[in-house]
Amino acid sequence: KQEVTQIPAALSVPEGENLVLNCSFTDSAIYNLQWFRQDPGKGLTSLLLIQSSQREQTSGRLNASLDKSSGRSTLYIAASQPGDSATYLCAVLHAGNMLTFGGGTRLMVKP
Amino acid sequence: DTEVTQTPKHLVMGMTNKKSLKCEQHMGHRAMYWYKQKAKKPPELMFVYSYEKLSINESVPSRFSPECPNSSLLNLHLHALQPEDSALYLCASSQDPGSGNTIYFGEGSWLTVV
Numbered sequence: 001k002q003e004v005t006q007i008p009a010a011l012s013v014p015e016g017e018n019l020v021l022n023c024s025f026t027d028s029a030i031y032n033l034q035w036f037r038q039d040p041g042k043g044l045t046s047l048l049l050i051q052s053s054q055r056e057q058t059s060g061r062l063n064a065s066l067d068k069s070s071g072r073s074t075l076y077i078a079a080s081q082p083g084d085s086a087t088y089l090c091a092v093l094h095a096g097n098m099l100t101f102g103g104g105t106r107l108m109v110k111p
Numbered sequence: 112d113t114e115v116t117q118t119p120k121h122l123v124m125g126m127t128n129k130k131s132l133k134c135e136q137h138m139g140h141r142a143m144y145w146y147k148q149k150a151k152k153p154p155e156l157m158f159v160y161s162y163e164k165l166s167i168n169e170s171v172p173s174r175f176s177p178e179c180p181n182s183s184l185l186n187l188h189l190h191a192l193q194p195e196d197s198a199l200y201l202c203a204s205s206q207d208p209g210s211g212n213t214i215y216f217g218e219g220s221w222l223t224v225v
Contacts, residue, residue: 034213042218042219043199043216043219044201044216045216046213046214046215049213052211089154093211097142097159097161097208099144099156099214100156103152103153104153
């Protein structure tokens with residue numbers, strides 16, 4: 001059974017810092033890995049999707065990497081801003097088109 | 112348009128009520144999903160519809176009954192729910208089941224069972 005773990009569970013940083021969120025998964029047989037953002041009381045916004053054949057994806061200040069063989073992904077956020085405060089979820093798409101989520105990292109960026 | 116629309120946004124229902132959650136997408140996606148998310152927990156898969164047919168049911172109790180009337184619509188019929196069923200119910204869709212496409216989520220429907 002696929003299991004996805006995210007560390008840290010919570011992170012509080014001052015504005016402007018670069019930061020790294022970690023995601024690991026137990027079964028490397030995945031189609032892709034997605035990073036989502038969830039604001040309190042809201043749904044999920046897809047940030048980046050990395051196909052299993054890719055190593056990284058970039059969008060603005062966000063960069064996500066994937067090392068499928070070791071079952072790891074990182075989300076790098078450059079020059080963090082208070083508006084980045086949210087919960088970040090990683091999820092892997094695997095057999096049966098099932099998406100399994102990690103527990104999330106709650107990020108607080110302080111002005 | 113990459114939008115998945117869910118209604119209602121908030122629903123309060125009694126344990127003897129019958130209600131429905133609705134989900135709509137106009138992206139031509141052929142896979143649609145229902146997820147349940149409890150507070151401070153990640154979403155958990157409930158059902159997957161592939162080409163309007165139920166392909167995955169993650170051992171969900173029969174008091175939750177999904178329906179896919181056409182390729183754009185997905186309903187979740189609710190009957191005789193329990194207070195522990197209170198949660199955020201998220202609908203999602205993707206272009207093609209099993210091909211590793213991006214999955215798009217709606218804003219969710221907040222359900223409170225009293």
